[in-house]
Amino acid sequence: MIKPSVVFNDGLSPIKMDKTELIFKNKQLLIQPQKITYETMELTGSYATFSNLLEAPKLEIFLKTTPNYYGDSIKDLLSAYKVVLPLDKISTPSSADLKLTLQFLKNTAPLFSVQGNVNLQEGTFSLYNIPLYTQSAQINLDIAQEYQYIYIETTHTRYENMLDLDAKIALDLNKKILSLDSLVHKIRFNTNNNINMRSYSLNNAQDNPQTKFSLDLKSLHSIIQAGEDSEVFRRKIIDTIKAQSEDKFTKDVFYATEDTLKNLSLNFDFSNPDHMQWSVPQLLLEGELKDSAYVFRIKDLKKIKPYSPIMEYFALEDGSLEVSTSDFINIDFFAKDLKITLPIYHSNGKQFNSLSLFGSINKDEISVYTPSKSISIKVRGDQKDITLNNIDLSIDDFLDSKMPAIAELFSKERKEKPSSKEVQDEDIFISAKQRYEKAHKIIPISTRIHAKDVVLIYKKMPFPLENLDIVAQDDRVKIDGNYKNAMIMADLVHGALYLKAHNFSGDYINTILQKDFVEGGLFTLIGALEDQVFNGELKFQNTSLKNFALMQNMINLINTIPSLIVFRNPHLGANGYQIKKGSVVFGITKEYLGLEKIDLIGKTLDIAGNGIIELDKNKLDLNLEVSTIKALSNVLNKIPIVGYLVLGKGGKITTNVNVKGTLDKPKTQVTLASDIIQAPFKILRRIFTPIDIIVDEVKKNIDSKRK
Structure with a gap:
């Protein structure tokens, strides 16, 4: 036969042949084409046989293809016989070696079966609409009337x-x-x-x-000098916003x-x-x-x-x-x-070490919350809002956390600390950028946390707050909180936390110390936490210290000194130690509380000094100058001065008191021995850098951050 074509199924293109031989032998018809094609496929080596011609004719097609890019042609050929390969969009050299069998029975549809394999070389295809790449794939078919198996093996x-x-x-x-x-x-x-x-x-x-994007602070100064209205300044703002959005x-x-x-x-x-x-x-x-x-x-x-x-x-x-x-x-x-395990606690003191979360995601926002709604999170675009209710946060646990997400916030493997001038330039640029975002209605990338009725725990002391708001934006964290009339402000910049808390009452201090320690007064704290060391200054006025073993011990000591008894105030100790005003410059590490400068002006006693407290053991080593009656220059001749009394400034009578022991059981002694007087200071300096210098710098930073 010359150039015949055969259509085996109405849904298929014809198979075309240049020349075909028909050979009838042993009750079987052999169809032997010399050149055969189906669509773009060359079927060289393919042939067909007819057998059982008089009873139940059976057509067997032996289909072979050479490796080439056939697209989905092989798949389409098989699908005409309801053999659906889970492959499409085939873009790889493929070949096939298949046996298709049609058994024709009376009064019923033909029985169809297919055995063989389809091989894919390196390329791409889709499996159940999933786009894939493969170095090779072999698909083996074993499909009959009773069963249909497809085996796929890929590399x-x-x-x-x-x-x-x-x-x-x-x-x-x-x-x-x-x-x-x-x-x-x-x-x-x-x-x-x-x-x-x-x-x-x-x-x-x-x-x-x-x-993670960060500003190049060393190159920022020239941009600042160009001025906020300059093109280079505006371009820097736009580039920064774009870089942050891609971060x-x-x-x-x-x-x-x-x-x-x-x-x-x-x-x-x-x-x-x-x-x-x-x-x-x-x-x-x-x-x-x-x-x-x-x-x-x-x-x-x-x-x-x-x-x-x-x-x-x-x-x-x-x-x-x-x-x-x-x-x-x-x-x-x-x-x-x-x-x-999180550094947060339920209001009953139980730590969050297990929790459940509900949540939803849609095209507008992500919402996550605990069943009790004590924690809820909403994410809209680049803004994250977190709400906490009746949660206690342990700063101690936070600083000691082994969770990498938290620990890396305090990692010492960070870039060189910027100079004060670089930080000042950064402040100017960030303020200008935020004004630009507001003017152009650009939603900034930020995380906002609002906590209600929260308790911060530091050094095992509770700091209750009615409201706490935290905003993280532009690599800065701004913190504001309040408790009744008291206010707290803090800024986290380049790994350092700058804190100012003011207008706190004596009752609040008693809550922190968990004992009835002071009565009345107003308190202000300024300080900074960096590298897990807090340096600060506590100021207070018009308050009284009560139930303080150290103070009572000192009063008892004064009562034993004849030279001081002459001038003793009969009310000394009756209403506690009454302070007109005072300040303490101090530093805190995990192990120590360093008292750099104690300066208390009281109604009956003035106290100045320094020292160190070992926190785990409450162990003391303090040197205090205790002054009693003031302006005594006109009556000095009446005072039986002894070796442990000195005349201080303003005519005050002063004695040195060394304090050891513990907070609960202090041991005091009067001394003028220089080695004893200097000992606490030497220990203090060995552990802490000069705290007063650090605190002065902290005050400047806080003032610049909250102008």
Whole structure:
């Protein structure tokens, strides 16, 4: 036959042949084409046979193709016989070696079967509409009237920068069950989708290079000098806003290689179109499609933890997660019994070491909250709003936290500390940038925390606040809080926290100290926390110290000194130690409270001095100058001066008192021995740099931040 064509199915293009031989032998007709094509496919080596011609004719087509780019032609050919390969958009050299059989029976449709394989070379294709790359893939078909099996075996099959697997897939089209076993080369899902979707690389890392934006402070001065109205200043603002918007939190949610996770399996049951189910047994992952809603579950986060850097980053140990959606636009989730130790406490004093979270995600916002609504979070674009109710925050736990997300905030591995002039230039630029954003209605990238009825815990002392507002923006954190008429202001800049708290009452101080220690008065605190050392100055006025073992011990000591008894105020100690005004310059580390300068002006006693307190043991080593009656120059001849009394400024009689022991059981002695007097100061200087110099600098910084 010369140039015949054959149509085997109404849905197919004709098979064309240049020359074909028909050979009838042994009751079988052999169709032997010499050159044959189907659409763009060359079918060299293909042939067909007819047998059982008189009873139940059977047509067997032996279809062979040479490797070439055929697109979806092979798939379309098979689909005409209701053999649906889950592949499309094939852009890879492919070849086929198939046997198609048609058995013609009386009064019934022909029986169809196909056996053989389709091979794909390196290239791309889609599997169930998922775009993939593969180095090679082999699809084996075993389809008959009673069963339909498709087996797919691939090498280095990749999805973007997220998956690289050697996969073996078994698909039972009759039972509608799919199973997958794979050798893992790489599985990676990152919070930064730019990493997920970039070109594949096996080694581009678990290290998560953080692209955190920061201003180049050394080059900022020339821009500041050009003036806020200059083009170079405006361009710098625009470039900064753009860079900040591109700055992404980058951390791997899941990361595994063949060294950490050798294989992974997946089961998928789509036998019931109204309730499809899937599972990954090794990781206790499962999901379902039911009532037009997709549900995904992680039943045990412990199974994920070895492969989840983000769980390690937030020190998340265990829990479960369920996510549901009907359209992948509106998503609800529930995280249950998350085992995570946070530096926060319930109002009853119980620490948050386990919590559950509800949440939803839509195109406008992300919302997360605890069942009691004690914690709620809303994310709209680049703005994050966090609300806390009746929560206690332990600053001690926060500073000592081993959670990497917290610990890195205080890491000493940071850039060179900027000069005061560079910080001043930065302040000017940030203020101008924020004015620009407001004028042009640009929503700034910020995190805002509002806490109501919160208690801060520092050195085991509670600091209650009715309201606390924290705003993190432009690498600065601004903090404002209040308790009745008292106010607290703080700024976190370049790892240093600058604090001013003023108008606090004596009752508030008693609450902090958890004892009835002072009566009346107003208190102001100014200080800075840097490298886990707090340096500050506490000022107070019109207050009385009560129930203070050290003070009572000193009064008892004074009562034993004859030279002081002459001038003793009969009311000394009756109403506590009454202070007209006073200040204490101090520093606090984890182990020590250093008292650089004590200066108290009282109605009956003036006290000045310095010293050190070992916090864990409440151990004291203080040197105090205690002055009693003032302006005595006109009556000095009446005073029986003894060796431990000296005449101070303004005619005050002063004695040196050395204090040791503990806060609860102090031991005092009067001395003029220089080695004893100097001992506390030497210890103080060994532990702390000059605190008064630091505090003076802190005051300047606070004034500049809150102009």
